[in-house]
Amino acid sequence: xxxxxxxxxxxxxxxxxxxxxxxxxxxxxxxxxxxxxxxxxxxxxxxxxxxxxxxxxxxxxxxxxxxxxxxxxxxxxxxxxxxxxxxxxxxxxxxxxxxxxxxxxxxxxxxxxxxxxxxxxxxxxxxxxxxxxxxxxxxxxxxxxxxxxxxxxxxxxxxxxxxxxxxxxxxxxxxxxxxxxxxxxxxxxxxxxxxxxxxxxxxxxxxxxxxxxxxxxxxxxxxxxxxxxxxxxxxxxxxxxxxxxxxxxxxxxxxxxxxxxxxxxxxxxxxxxxxxxxxxxx
Numbered sequence: 001x002x003x004x005x006x007x008x009x010x011x012x013x014x015x016x017x018x019x020x021x022x023x024x025x026x027x028x029x030x031x032x033x034x035x036x037x038x039x040x041x042x043x044x045x046x047x048x049x050x051x052x053x054x055x056x057x058x059x060x061x062x063x064x065x066x067x068x069x070x071x072x073x074x075x076x077x078x079x080x081x082x083x084x085x086x087x088x089x090x091x092x093x094x095x096x097x098x099x100x101x102x103x104x105x106x107x108x109x110x111x112x113x114x115x116x117x118x119x120x121x122x123x124x125x126x127x128x129x130x131x132x133x134x135x136x137x138x139x140x141x142x143x144x145x146x147x148x149x150x151x152x153x154x155x156x157x158x159x160x161x162x163x164x165x166x167x168x169x170x171x172x173x174x175x176x177x178x179x180x181x182x183x184x185x186x187x188x189x190x191x192x193x194x195x196x197x198x199x200x201x202x203x204x205x206x207x208x209x210x211x212x213x214x215x216x217x218x219x220x221x222x223x224x225x226x227x228x229x230x231x232x233x234x235x236x237x238x239x240x241x242x243x244x245x246x247x248x249x250x251x252x253x254x255x256x257x258x259x260x261x262x263x264x265x266x267x268x269x270x271x272x273x274x275x276x277x278x279x280x281x282x
Contacts, residue, residue, distance in 0.1 A: 033065040034058065034224075037086030039077050039095065039216070040070045041141070041192055042170045051090075053247040054238070058088075061234030062227070073169060074145035078274055081105070087221050088231070092146035093214020093263070094270035101271070102280065104222030107264060108232050112254035115215025117147035118193055119154065121185040122178055123205040130158035130207070132184070137164045139174045139186030144274045150210050151187035175200050191215075194252050214263050 036055065038047045051068045059066040069086070071077035074095070081089040082103045089099055092115065099105035119138075121127040127136070138155070140148030148167070155163055166183065168174055171192035178186050179200070185207060193201065218235070220228055238244040239256045248255050 033067045034062055034087045035085065036066060036068050036088045036090065037077065037081060038068060038070050039074055039089075039091035039145075040072065040170065041145075041189060041216075042172060042195070044070050046170075046172075050251060053243050054235070057234055057238035057244070058231065061230060073142040073167070074148075075142050075274075075277055078144055079278055081219075082278065082280060084221060084223070087224050089219045089221070090216050091219065093217055093267040094146050094149065095144070095274055096214065096217035096219050097264040097267040097271040098274050099219045100264055101268075102275070105219035106222070106225065106228060107259040108218035108220050108228065109235055109256045110217045110259055111215055111248075112257045113191065113215070113252060114212040115146075116190040116212060117150040117187060117210040118190050118206050119151060119185050119187055119208040120175070120178060120193060120204045121207055122181070123203055125181075125184075127184040128205065128207065130155075130160050133160050133163060133207075135162045136184035137166050137182070139177060139183045140165055140167050141169075141171070141174070141187065142167050144277045146213060146270065147187045147189055149270050149273055150213070154208055154210075172196060172200075175204060179203055189215075191252055214259075214267055217259060217264070 036051065036058065038051055040047065047070050048068050055066045055068050071080055077089075077091065078095050078098065080086065081091070081095070081099055084103070088108070089096075089105060091099070096105075096107065100107065127133060133155075138151070140151055142148060148165075152165065168177065168186075171188040174186035174188050175196055177183050190209065193204070193206075196204075220231065224231075236256055239248065247253070
């Protein structure tokens with residue numbers, strides 16, 4: 001009977017939320033769920049599936065249920081993280097710095113693979129240079145996403161005139177809209193470009209690529225500070241397992257590493273832009 005009731009409720013929910021509820025680990029009787037929030041770099045369904053190996057590793061280390069959650073966009077994610085909604089927040093360096101400085105989070109780990117932003121266009125289209133983008137619509141992920149903020153600075157640096165920036169929910173949506181001719185180009189991370197279906201990747205060309213930036217950082221909520229060493233050791237141990245190595249290989253993440261001194265502080269100018277979007281301050 002419970003199964004039928006859940007199915008009925010899920011049918012009334014938006015598809016993405018129903019997917020999260022159906023895929024994330026169910027709550028158990030041995031305590032409240034530990035919440036790992038993942039910045040919405042792609043669809044909720046893909047995020048929940050992608051982070052299941054991480055969920056299992058953290059659940060085993062803590063001995064309590066763990067759920068993977070996300071948000072509609074990067075701005076909503078940052079706001080929820082500042083409001084203490086996540087026990088671990090996994091997000092790009094500029095938001096990680098905001099959470100470190102303003103919301104009491106501490107860095108756990110990041111990935112060894114470089115994080116870069118790219119500007120892509122249709123390979124067979126007319127948009128190949130900065131100058132060709134003048135007067136067109138370019139896509140970003142949200143006003144506070146790292147790739148979008150980098151992209152906005154790139155457009156200014158290249159003196160591209162009269163660009164209309166439009167925000168969409170995920171990298172796969174950027175690719176679809178660019179290939180459909182609904183926009184001249186779009187910003188996404190290099191890792192998400194590599195995760196697109198091969199036939200989609202073949203239809204895209206890269207106009208510009210950023211330098212390496214602080215990528216997805218695991219930030220631990222201050223209320224969980226006593227578990228920092230336990231979680232760091234558990235994640236590093238997971239990274240050395242066959243499942244961990246497969247997770248890194250599948251998602252082109254390389255492995256885990258510690259955050260270097262000053263790495264997040266260097267993102268402070270972009271963290272300040274997120275503060276302006278959220279209308280908050282330290």
